[in-house]
Amino acid sequence: MGTDRGNGFKRRGVVAALLVSVALAGCGSKGGGADGEAAKASAAPGGIEKPVLKLGFIKLTDMAPLAIAKEKGFFQQEGLNVTLEPQANWKVLLDGVIGGQLDGAHMLAGQPIAATLGYGTKAELIAPLSLDLNGNAITVSNKVWNQIKGDLPMEGGKPKHPISAAALKPVVASFKQQGKPFKMGMVFPVSTHNYELRYWLAAGGLNPGYYTPGDVAGTVDADVQLSVTPPPQMPATLEAGTIEGYCVGEPWNQAAVQKKIGVPVITDNEIWRDNPEKVFSIRKDFAEKYPGTTAAMLRAIIKAQQWLDADNGANRAEAVKILSQPNYVGADEAVIAASMTGKFTFEPGDTRPAPGFNIFFDKHAGYPFYSDAIWYMTQMRRWGQIPEDHDDAWYIAQAKAVYRPDLYLAAAKGLVDRKVIPAAAIPETDGFKPVDNGFMDGVPFDGRKPNAYIQSLKIGLKQGQKVTASGVTGG
Amino acid sequence: MATAYADIAEDARAKDPRDEAETHAASPEPAGATRASPAAPAWNMQAFVGRFGISLLAPVIGVLVFLGAWAALAPSVDTSLGALPGPVEVAEQGVSLFEEWQASNEAKAQFYAEQDARIAAGTQTMAFDYAGPPTFLDQVITSLETVALGFVLATVVAVPLGLAAGLSPLFNAAINPIVQIMKPVSPLAWLPIVTMVISAMIDSADPLLPKAFVISALVVMLCSLWPTLINTAVGTASIDKDLLNVGRVLKLNTFQKLTKLVLPSSLPYIFTGMRLSLGVGWMVLIAAEMLAQNPGLGKFVWDEFQNGSSQSLARIMFAVIVIGLIGFALDRIMMALQGLVSRNRTI
Structure with missing residues (x-):
């Protein structure tokens, strides 16, 4: 008998709990009830399907394009109302994007690739824009x-x-x-x-x-x-x-x-x-469902990237000030400025010029090259995160599934038409950079030939090799 | 009859619940016995009127000595973020957090004004909410809302279960092992499970309540359930047998028995349990917010830790003080409620 009564109360409890949550949601200070209703009542402006967005970031200076797009009003100019939310670590951030709590995020280039390959949490994420070089x-x-x-x-x-x-x-x-x-x-x-x-x-x-x-x-x-x-x-x-x-x-x-x-x-x-460094990543279904919103987000970020690199970094001092706010990177201004303003300090008294330390717009930094994605995958194979061999075509196909220059170009060309960015800011490319000789050990990288590249690296897995707990076998 | 429940509330003092003064001055504290209430002496204020000097002076002296020791010792603790901030630096950060709140209000007003102008001019078709960063006060309010929801949920689940367990030894025996195992589980262990379950269950693009909010509230609920449940069970079980006999003579039905006899006599116990639950919930909430990065005071502390700027430590300490003050205030509110229900009890 007691059991029955307990269950009855429990059921009633759940209902009451729901009522309470509704009440709380109604009077919650975050809701801003009337404004929310106003937002829903009026029709969405042309092309923007989802104007209210929440983007995640990690407290790093290379999230700058997002902070600048917000603080300098670029998001708002595109008709977007964006909240930026710092995340505890890359895992929490990734889960946030996959789970839909975040509409998009400042992400490690390897994350959308690994998510698509199914290394870690499997999810279809895309990278329509690269946020920066170096850093x-x-x-x-x-x-x-x-x-x-x-x-x-x-x-x-x-x-x-x-x-x-x-x-x-x-x-x-x-x-x-x-x-x-x-x-x-x-x-x-x-x-x-x-x-x-x-x-x-x-x-x-x-x-x-x-x-x-x-x-x-x-x-x-x-x-x-x-x-x-x-x-x-x-x-x-x-x-x-x-x-x-x-x-x-x-x-x-x-x-x-x-x-x-x-x-x-x-x-x-x-x-x-x-x-290539961080990317801006969103879910693939987000881009399909909200193409107008995606393009508007990308336009705002591209404008911010241009602002960050404009006039040889004339705006960097202001950027440092914005980033040092506690809700963004939050570190002391002097610390952020130490790398953001063209210099890099190695030890006290050893500060060297590093003009290329953070590039956001120049050198086609924003374009998501397939070859960049392929380099990351060669490293995943090199160290065993991709456990098996695949042919070159597989690498290229995977890169094309994740990196989406088509979305980047659609947004960037809109800005060129509006004469916001110069036409030269968009590279003439099929998505593959020319053979790259910029590595410290001099090994050239050709994005079209990932397997040959993996073979040419001295330490690392080779064709046919596998990793077991006791060591590398095969090959 | 009380012995039947000795297991479920092993450390609850078997005490006549009608002994009012005892109940709230030294309330039975099963789960959180270690959390000695700092307010205990203050409750009997009337009795202390003669010694007003002591009750007022001693705390003031205590606080001053603490502040003095803090101010004297803090500068000698050197961290990589500079010396540990003293009371003055912390107070300064309190002021600066207040100024940030003011600045944010201005920014908000400006945002709405500009937006209204744009809408009036026809360049913007849609009104947005202000999307600025949450201020410290926003985080405090979020935390209070979260703990309120978690606490209400916990009470709604725990009181009926506790009543059932108190009335039916069979039911009590059935849930006892589960209660004993669940009770000591840390919020940090619940968090991943709750996160995954909630993430899977709420899949609408624009849920009624933010996922993070629900996750925090549920973790609070899971951890603060137990004191209320156990105290309710003990309170219900220790009801005077004579009363039940009278009820039987009067042929009261189950519902009447519950509302006329059981609830009134176990209310002091229930409220003691709820007070403990709220205390547990508040402590758990900060940890949950910190780890899960759910909005609230815990997130504020963690974000500041990550910032690592020269003001971060002072801001964290300010947050710690605020957390303590809020916890104290919540405890006092529950204590007042507890006193109220005990006094109005007519049996």
């Missing part, structure tokens, strides 16, 4: 820096750049002797930072480890063990001694300099000249 650096702890500094070739009283990861070899060896793993941090298994850090280590003869199918640790055969830490926590993790170095976007390298806990040794621009 990352690798930092080591003061302890490691003091151990390697003495052996570095010098140039004019300062270490000669680029610094090869080979310099780390003795340190890694001494760690091994003491039975301790040498650990470094990056931000996500499919992040640019993971691949850049791996590229740098491998180019210096250190193996960063392979991924067995399905795992996300990636430490099989590793000389250096890499682990995931969200960007803003990177300096704190380094300071805590959990890792000896990391690869991360700005301002978190300059933050280490500022806090005197680490020294940046190389920027990603020195690892791979003008490498």
Whole structure:
């Protein structure tokens, strides 16, 4: 009898709960009831199907195009009402976009690719726009820096750049002797930072480890063990001694300099000249359902990218001020300015010009090249995240499914017609960059021949090789 | 009869619920016994009138000593974000958060004014809500709303279950193991499950309530359910046997028995449980918001931690103080309610 009564109450409870939630939603301060109704009552303006949007970002300076598009009114000019919301880490952000809490986000280039390939959460995400070139650096702890500094070739009283990861070899060896793993941090298994850090280590003869199918640790055969830490926590993790170095976007390298806990040794621009970095990503069904909204978003972001690079960076100081607001990147102005204004500080007293450190618009930075997506996939194969061989056509087909220059061109051409951006800002291309010789180890990359490229890399999986927990087999 | 429920509320003091003064001065605190109520002495204010000096002076001195020690010691703690902020810096950040709120209100007013102008001029066809960043006050309000929803849900589920468990030893025995296992589970363990379930269940593009809000509220509910449930069960079980006998003589039906006898006599217990639940809910909420990045005070703290600017620590400390003050205020409100229902009880 008691059980029956309990159930009865429970059912009634659920109904009451629903009533309460409705009441709460009605009087909630966030609702702004009357305005919301006004928004729904009036008809949507021409072409914009969904004007109220929420975009996610991670607290990094390369989210600048989104902040600028909002703060300088570019979103609003396109008829969009955008809320920008910082996310805790890349996983939360990715789930937000896939789950629909976020309409789009500032994303790692590898994320929409991996989601489409089904590595991690499987979902159809697309990248209709690339947000920037470069913008990352690798930092080591003061302890490691003091151990390697003495052996570095010098140039004019300062270490000669680029610094090869080979310099780390003795340190890694001494760690091994003491039975301790040498650990470094990056931000996500499919992040640019993971691949850049791996590229740098491998180019210096250190193996960063392979991924067995399905795992996300990636430490099989590793000389250096890499682990995931969200960007803003990177300096704190380094300071805590959990890792000896990391690869991360700005301002978190300059933050280490500022806090005197680490020294940046190389920027990603020195690892791979003008490498593609973050993308703006949305769900594929979002783009299909709301083509007008998608184009309007892209137009606003492209305008913001142009603003960021206009007149040789004349607007950068203002951008730094906006980014330092607590609701955006939130770091101190001086820290953000340290990389955003054409200079990069390696250690106190060693500030060097780095005009290409953050490129948002120039060099066709916004165009989502297929070859960029293919490079990321070659690295996924190289380190075992793609467990099996595929032919070149497969790589190209996957790249075309994720990277969507058609959407970019539609938006950018609209801006050219309105004479907002110059026609030269849109590249004449079939989506493949010419053979790229910009890598620090000199290995050329041809986006049309991913398999040949994978074979040409010294450390990494080759044709036919597989990774098991005990090591690499086959090939 | 109370012994039958000794298991479900092992540490609830078996006490005559009619002993009013005892019930609210030293309320039975099963789940959160460690959370000693700081307000206990203040309740008997009348009794302390003669010693007003002590009840007023001592707390003031305590707070001053704390502030003094904080101010003296903070500068010597060096973090990578600079020295630990003292009370003055924290107060300054409080002021600056207030100014940000004012600035945001101005921006909001300006946004609506400009929008109205554009709509009037015909360049914009549709009115939007202001989409600026949430201010500290917005986050506080969001947190309060979330905890309110979670708390209401918890009460709505826990009180009927508790009554059922108190009245039926069979039902009590049935749910006891589940209650005992669920009770100590941390909100952080619930979070991934709730997140995945809610994400799968709410799939409309424009849900009535934001997903994040529902997730936080449900986590609060799951964690704050237990004190109310257990206290209700104990309160119901410890009802005076004579009363039940009288009810039987008067041939009261089940509903009458519940409303005339059981509920009135177990109300003090229920409210004690609810008060504990609210305290638990508030603590849980901050953790849930922090981890799940749901809007609210927890997100404010986490965002500031991620910012790592030179003001971040002071702002976080300010938030900590506000969290404490709100928790204290909520506890006081529940205590007042509890006192009210105990006093009006006529049995």
